[in-house]
Amino acid sequence: MDQLRAIRYFNKVVETGSFTKAANVFNVPPSSLSRRVADLEKSLGATLLKRSTRIVKLTEVGQIYYNDMQQILNQLEQSNETVRSYQTTPMGRLRISSMVGFGEKILLPLLDEFSQLYPEIILDVSLSDELSTLGRDDVDIAIRGGYAPNERVLAIRLMDNGFIPVASPRYLEKYGVPMNAMELQHHKGLYFKAPLGPTPWLCNMNGQWHDVSGPAVAISNNGPWLAKKACNGEGILMSTRWALASYLESGKLQELTFEHELTITQSAEMAVYLLYQKQRYLVPKVKAAVDFLVQKIKVTNES
Amino acid sequence: MDQLRAIRYFNKVVETGSFTKAANVFNVPPSSLSRRVADLEKSLGATLLKRSTRIVKLTEVGQIYYNDMQQILNQLEQSNETVRSYQTTPMGRLRISSMVGFGEKILLPLLDEFSQLYPEIILDVSLSDELSTLGRDDVDIAIRGGYAPNERVLAIRLMDNGFIPVASPRYLEKYGVPMNAMELQHHKGLYFKAPLGPTPWLCNMNGQWHDVSGPAVAISNNGPWLAKKACNGEGILMSTRWALASYLESGKLQELTFEHELTITQSAEMAVYLLYQKQRYLVPKVKAAVDFLVQKIKVTNES
DNA sequence: AATCACTTTTGCCTTTAAGACAATAATAAA
DNA sequence: TTTATTATTGTCTTAAAGGCAAAAGTGATT
Structure with a gap:
């Protein structure tokens, strides 16, 4: 059994809530998904999905498995991208998230300049003050006020935020x-x-x-x-x-x-940090953007 | 292409340093591994292994990819185990790591008792004072003096270590x-x-x-x-x-x-902590051991 | 209550991809 | 240079996934 394929099918079924819809995404008949998911369930010895003709929903263990697999597929995709883009010119979609104030005032103007330097990079910028945005690896670079969330994430101090x-x-x-x-x-x-x-x-x-x-x-x-x-x-x-x-x-x-x-706070020193995953620095587009932003902002700020 | 299979082949080739040896592990001809690894390299557009007739060694990106894949396969296996063992009786190999002093004095005697309660659990105990042991998810439960290493790991205070x-x-x-x-x-x-x-x-x-x-x-x-x-x-x-x-x-x-x-230290309070990965608490054998140890040690210690 | 509409599943055949085995090519060591 | 070992390539076989049509199941409609 192609376990990974089965997992991809399963995940898509969960996301779309339907075998038929998921099948369309992969351009294969729904029967294939049905079989592969059944294989997967058999190999795990557990029922992942509760199916009826109208609705497909996760069982308790299905939910656990789905969460894990989503993360694993994500990591796998990122690793593949790292290798594929290794030593190539920076290109592709670069997802950046930033606090809105900083984004409007500083980031966006800089990114205009960045785009001219790296025309092959497609920018995907989200401005939001919600803290959750870096949560699940759905972004390449995040700009936030304070704190480095965990060990795999690198934080570079960009400027004072007092x-x-x-x-x-x-x-x-x-x-x-x-x-x-x-x-x-x-x-x-x-x-x-x-x-x-x-x-x-x-x-x-x-x-x-x-x-x-x-x-x-x-x-x-x-x-x-x-x-x-x-x-x-x-x-x-x-x-x-x-x-x-x-x-x-x-x-x-x-x-x-x-x-x-x-x-405005009793807690530690306020600063603006640029966050990215250590590993992802190997991806040229990420490296280009991190280097560019750090250089531009630090220079501006220290002059 | 069965990507996961190719990755498993690739990883084993790296570990054994040979296509032939790896092929024996899987009981398939070396030609299969050669083809699958070649497929994988083609799909990634990069050379992962530098081969000669005598030695096979990783390229720079191969090393990166291998590290990532090792972790991903590990996670995948753990998730599968979680689902497979969901709602079953505690069984299987349980890997425990502990500081040697604590292990000899307290842990091992308790584990004898534990073994009688759960005869289907095969204990795999390593006593070591090296800090690295929990590093790469190679253990189900670790007992250490102090500090919770990261967010995915849960630490339960077992007893004072002053x-x-x-x-x-x-x-x-x-x-x-x-x-x-x-x-x-x-x-x-x-x-x-x-x-x-x-x-x-x-x-x-x-x-x-x-x-x-x-x-x-x-x-x-x-x-x-x-x-x-x-x-x-x-x-x-x-x-x-x-x-x-x-x-x-x-x-x-x-x-x-x-x-x-x-x-003996200026830093925070000393204590013995039991560490395990949050997710893994769902695995019956892990839950059984965590619950048992916490209960036994806390009771002994508080009486 | 019966039918309808939609979806999943099953059966059967086709296509695709991986395994087996032998032969070949490559290379470090003797 | 030869030899021994190892990876690769060619050809065939086997296993697994896809395609299509029919069947079965179920929530909604009349």
């Missing part, structure tokens, strides 16, 4: 420039909502954490909208330096500095 | 009972050598770490030998409570207590 407080000159004129962190409690706040919740204004003074958040004027996960409000003088905003760079340069917003630095 | 200082009554008579940790520096030391190096006598006094090791009389990774020396009054020994239990009970050795507790 939040800084800013306000428009107009706002500061009207309400005064806060002289120390504690005073912020009496200022209007524009709060960025990160995937893990809103971002309070925190300040560590002499080993003690203080929440110095002022009353909220607006809360959103949309950075540009909050930035616009800040420019309008509607309140003080904490966001990342890279997201605010253009406003700071044009003078529409200005950074507030305090003796005791502000942050 | 080191306590002991000496024989004779020694204490002759050299005096040390009244505080600092005095230990003038006492003779028997040092256990853990896999990560020897185990100094450390003491944390008011937030400050002090190395209070005395001059060494003997250093070894063999606990019983050191214990015997301690009984002979040759010096003070630090070892785990479970390893010393019998000597303490018989009065051959007695525990030394100090205001500031002694340890």
